[in-house]
Amino acid sequence: MFDNIFSKVTKAPEFPPEFNWVNTKEPLSLEKLRGHVIVLDFWTYCCINCMHTLPILAELEKKYSDMPVVFIGVHSAKFFNEQDRKNIEQAVARYEISHPVLVDEKMAVWNKFGINGWPTIAIIDPNGILVYRQSGEGQKEMIEDTIDVILEKHERSHTLAREPIKIAKTIKKSSATLSFPGKISVSKDMIAISDSNHNRVIVTDLSGKVLHIIGSGKIGLEDGKFTDAAFFRPQGVVWKDDFIFVADTENHALRKIDLQNNHVTTLVGTGKQGPWRSSGGRGKEVSISSPWDVAVKDDLVFIAMAGNHQIWVYDINTDLTKPFAGNGQEDIIDGNRMQAHLAQPSGIFIHDDTIYFVDSETSSVREIDLKTQYVRTIAGHGLFAFGYKDGKISESLFQHSLGLCVTTNKIFVADTYNSSIRVIDQKNDSVMTLIGKQGMSTTCRLDDPSCDTLELYEPSDVKWYQDKLYIADTNNHIIRVYDLMTNILETLDIQI
Template sequence: MNIKRKSEFFIISSICLLSFLTCHKIPTIKLRDFPFQKNIEPSHTLEFPVDSDWFNTKEPLTKDKLLGKVVFLNFLSYTCINCEHILQDLKSIERKWSNELAVITIYSDRNYSKEKNEIVRQAILLNDIDHPVVIDKDFSLWQTYNLNSWPTLIIIHPNGEILGQFSGEDIFQSLDSIVSEVVKDSESSDTLNRNKTLPLKKTIEPERLLYFPEKLAIDAKEKLLYVSDSKNNRILKIHIESGEILESIGSGYSGNKDGDYDSSEFNHPQGIFLKDKSLFVADTKNHSIRKIHLEKKVVETIAGNFSRARTIHLPGFGKNVNLSSPKDILELQGTLYIAMSGHHQIWKMDLKTSEIDLFIGSGNNNLLDGNFKDASLSHPYRMTYHDNTLYFTDRETNAIRSAKLIQEKVDTLAGKGIFESGDVDGIFPKTRLQNPSDLFYHDGLIYFSDSQNHKIKTLNPITKEIKTLIHSKNFDETVHANKDNSFEPSGISLFQNKIYFADIKNHSIRILDLKTKELSELKIKTHLNIFKNKNSFYDKFQTYKLKEIKISPKSNFLNLNIRLSKGFSWKYNSPFYFKKTSLNENAVKFLSPKEEYLQRPKFPVSFPIQTISENSEIQIHSVLYYNKLNQPLQELLKKVQIQIKVIVDRYGVVNPTVDLEI
């Protein structure tokens, strides 16, 4: 449904529903008054399939648990940009009506597989969803309520009757009025129960070095890798060969402050683009474009005023213009191109004058080729450029499109439409993708990440032929991924004939050698304390006092081997923390940084040391992440302090190993 039709439908629905609430007692409203819900029997409302998978709850929700509350059933898709927007409006309504309202988000997917549970869990974390979430595995709930678009809200009275539905976004004021009227009526009819509570259990994870990394930008000359660390609300500067985090840009807290690296704030930054000594950032949930001055070490807002645009297009200058969920940026000859996902368009900004204007797209959410003005896009996500042509991924239509700048014409290279997805190589129009993400042009081909097919593929822009380059299943022994041994590629870039890509699922950076086809991982580490909760992170370590060891003065390493009890496994996609202390450095001295964060450490971990003489006590603080084998999605944390007395002896062990089972 395009935005204009959404708006018209939304207004009509609002008027109809509000008139019913004003002119009729709510319990007397009959389902026949709502023809779009004529297939729903009253006894079937608030019923969910018994095999449904739930999140953010201790147990599945039933009708009995929900009666007594005003209920919103919020139908979403995890690639729908308008669905992201409605979640923000719902947060405001939930805060205001916390005792009267229950919101349930329903992710509907006609191509359900068990793997989609992990995708939904990621969506919950990315969008900070606190209320219950359920997966509509086979579209049964979607069909029951006779729906035809995302996002759609079904509104249910505390007595269980359906009142109406809304499709679209920007709904706070209307829904706030409706909830107020329903609450008044249900109080008079004694059907509202403010004291009833739902069995909630929020999906949470500990802090990570990388948390949903999105886009990459490479400074080949300086051998630097910039990463938009989206959920950590920061940009990381990493040495591309050692994996050492050199600088963290942004405090890590969600906000919109400009300033130096430590005090500035971002809100889910995604697209980044490196140009000379500046790094441009699409600060998606701030609805703004930021510029990082790499020499001055300062963050500046250059476009957007941190408020989401409600109209399709309103030209203007710099910070006076409202933007809508910019997902990527690309600079060409003084013009900054912006993937304005919230409006299904591409905008442009003159960096000299700061003038911002529409560039491509009618604003209709669809897959329609043609001239720049009339073409329809659908959640433009990432962009690249070659030979007077912009190439971009269209996320909701699972498509890759081209925009020829001279001819001003949009053409589809892969993809068919919003409800068409799959994993089919070959030649257009037979090819199918599933949520393609980032892309770059190299040597006649477009390399792109076909994210939810867990593949990196190539596309010939002339013949429109797609071929799979790698699939995560080919690398089960090397990726150390989640239980299904798969990666989910997002940001993708080229350096020295190697593809670097962000594995958004496993919160890591991987490297594919194009010559050898070998896949490896960039081991991210740092001696910086870049976590937000800097104090509580180091509290409450459990102490283990181990027996003394004799160490040879010829030793160059001290090895630490920590083992888990039976029934547990390491959760390698979190940053393991190690702090090493020698109370007598004349005896034993650690040569590596005192504090380190290691991504995916392989036990035993080796620490470089220098041994001289005498005795010392060594202390190693470590923060470890693991899970139960039968609960792979639940992450557990263990803080240990290891104390060992060390005697330097010429008959001691060379490079000894300290062993501990927890």
């Protein structure tokens, strides 16, 4: 909702001086920033709409980099896990955010500014007056126009700062072998890993020996040989014979890796984010929105389309893609597949004639019966019903889960914001914690390949293969291997 407040004087409230800041060496204040145009982005790092806004802000930051314009993130958390400063620091690093971020404790700043939805942009003029506030995606032109008008007005009145303030970034890139690995797929003794922030896909054997590196590491949407191809923070990967299908998330594309011919091809997507509603069409002619994971059955690729709150399907033979489940409304409502409400599906897995998926924003695990075409919730309760609780399935609580896999009797869930691997046993009507949240120590180092006691840190995926679980331990920048027979957790020794 847009608040037209240019016609009245609304003094922006000062930032609480005791609150923590991320990505700046010292706290900021409105007084310190007087003479600057201040653009506030109220966000929370789980939110797909917030993720869609970040590239727009990055583009505008570059445009106004030599002018008295300051961009500030106000992180007003939805989930418990997102309230922790160190977790926010990880999110800032993961999304390569260049501006400072205020940790909005208990949503105090959110309430002072009268915010009611993520993301919301608020703009403050050089005199400290709130002149713009609007929620939702797609505000680039309005933000740009507002900044330009303010700069012109205050240039005439000589109320602009003479020199833009210098704010030193404090978040540094990780030097680990992997950078925020997102998803895993295992087949024929080979592991495909989306090395998301290195913008590539890596294939190893079961010992961690690297067999293929797919992608130059540069951000882009480029097909071709492995050394020339470019991705942008890919997430989901899945094997089909000698091919790997990839959810190239921030390119808004579905890609195919051909290991026999050393070649990457774009199957779906234009490279631009698609609209909220779309009926689909022919592969490269269709714009899609934040594909987060992929699964294959026969000649169909199913896509967890986080940005549309839907599951999509791509037919390999016809080159056609379209929505398969979800009406685009964000909620947790069961029903026939196209009438059901989903909420940012972020992990997908097919077992027999059932599609299993995790809806991260409702912290739920759900299924689609391919015979009856019905969407049913297995665990989960609502958009703001989350936590950590084992026991009966109907009483269990998860927190923004991003990945899963299924065997004959069990569903293994990467319960991301609980930094745990949980197990759903439908036969025994139970949920239990397999790894995490039960007193594991944190005594070993991240760079120690023999480490077997380090806690998981926001794991984004889990896959079963030959009585072992392969886990994308995302914020630890490593792959973990849990032996279900011996209960030993180890780190996969990947050498590049």
